[in-house]
Amino acid sequence: MNQKQLLETIAAMKMQILELLLNANLANDKQAQRTFKTIENMFKRLDLDVEDVIPVEVLQNYFNGVDEATKALSKVGVDPVNGLSSAITSSGQVASAFDTHVHMEAIAAITDDLMLDFKSAIRTARQNTYFTLKTTLAEVKEDLQKGIIQGNSRRVITQRVAESFAKDGMKAFKTIDNKWLPLDFYSQTITRTNLKMTHTQGAGERYRENGMDLYTVTGNTPTCHQCAPLRGIVFTLNPNRSDYTYMSPKDIIRHPNCQCSMSVWVEEYKTESEIRSAREKSKAFNPDKDTRTASQKQQYEHQQNLHRQNNDSKKQFARYKAVLGNDAPKTLGGFKRSKKSGSENFKEMQQKYRAKVKEIRSS
Numbered sequence: 001m002n003q004k005q006l007l008e009t010i011a012a013m014k015m016q017i018l019e020l021l022l023n024a025n026l027a028n029d030k031q032a033q034r035t036f037k038t039i040e041n042m043f044k045r046l047d048l049d050v051e052d053v054i055p056v057e058v059l060q061n062y063f064n065g066v067d068e069a070t071k072a073l074s075k076v077g078v079d080p081v082n083g084l085s086s087a088i089t090s091s092g093q094v095a096s097a098f099d100t101h102v103h104m105e106a107i108a109a110i111t112d113d114l115m116l117d118f119k120s121a122i123r124t125a126r127q128n129t130y131f132t133l134k135t136t137l138a139e140v141k142e143d144l145q146k147g148i149i150q151g152n153s154r155r156v157i158t159q160r161v162a163e164s165f166a167k168d169g170m171k172a173f174k175t176i177d178n179k180w181l182p183l184d185f186y187s188q189t190i191t192r193t194n195l196k197m198t199h200t201q202g203a204g205e206r207y208r209e210n211g212m213d214l215y216t217v218t219g220n221t222p223t224c225h226q227c228a229p230l231r232g233i234v235f236t237l238n239p240n241r242s243d244y245t246y247m248s249p250k251d252i253i254r255h256p257n258c259q260c261s262m263s264v265w266v267e268e269y270k271t272e273s274e275i276r277s278a279r280e281k282s283k284a285f286n287p288d289k290d291t292r293t294a295s296q297k298q299q300y301e302h303q304q305n306l307h308r309q310n311n312d313s314k315k316q317f318a319r320y321k322a323v324l325g326n327d328a329p330k331t332l333g334g335f336k337r338s339k340k341s342g343s344e345n346f347k348e349m350q351q352k353y354r355a356k357v358k359e360i361r362s363s
């Protein structure tokens with residue numbers, strides 16, 4: 001399993017639990033207990049998956065960063081210490097030249113942090129799920145007993161329990177402004193962000209190892225208001241230097257899904273005036289000042305809108321596929337074309353989808 005599969009497993013979990021709840025007879029105590037146990041085991045297995053996946057991913061991402069820095073050094077004409085070969089050998093082992101205290105210590109610290117975060121999110125989601133299921137089940141049973149609600153008890157119980165689980169079950173993390181984030185979203189965010197940071201930390205340590213402590217931040221253009229202020233600035237990896245602004249490699253990752261990376265800046269290859277201007281700009285660095293022109297902002301917004309539309313279509317296609325099966329287009333491309341054309345075919349498919357969803361909900 002890799003991180004992508006791990007995140008997919010988590011994303012699928014809510015539906016799996018819902019399905020379990022919908023298929024069990026929760027009016028029966030024994031069955032209810034068994035169902036809760038199954039759910040508990042799903043969380044336990046997830047915990048083990050995280051232990052399997054995260055350390056390997058951190059190691060790989062870190063050394064990918066190291067390798068990227070090796071290439072960048074060589075590209076600007078610096079002969080990297082220990083040469084150009086990859087940090088991980090073809091057999092998947094860490095090459096002895098990189099099996100050093102500095103690298104391994106950094107990897108261990110990142111792994112510990114991410115695992116702790118991940119496991120505590122899983123624990124919170126598990127506790128919230130258990131609590132929600134138990135209290136809702138008790139409440140709905142009491143309501144039935146008292147005659148507050150009537151009807152087929154199995155159906156009433158199933159519906160209430162499933163609904164409360166869908167609403168509160170997978171809550172995994174509470175933000176400082178008291179917003180609950182669901183487990184799938186939260187794990188995706190911490191995994192992607194931390195692995196990206198791991199990558200830049202690997203690059204940073206490789207630069208340091210070569211006595212290079214100046215770098216610039218590169219990445220996609222147009223970029224967002226958080227990343228734009230860092231572009232074109234020379235930062236130092238050395239907190240004791242006062243001629244440039246210090247920036248830890250992990251801090252260049254400003255948000256989830258940030259695509260920025262580091263690029264070595266070799267002072268000795270620069271002219272006197274280039275150095276002077278780089279230092280001035282570095283000292284004047286302001287992380288809160290959006291340095292983009294109006295047209296760059298516009299370009300970025302435009303690009304984000306396209307992404308959003310594309311993502312919406314992807315999700316819509318997945319929903320249609322799940323409900324309609326072979327009656328939905330075979331590919332995402334086909335689906336998007338059909339949607340864009342606004343054809344009778346598409347409208348028909350839309351009606352079919354809605355009718356089917358209604359049917360499922362009332363069954």
Ligand SMILES: [Zn+2]
Pocket residue numbers: 223224225226227228254255258259
């Ligand atoms: Zn950004």
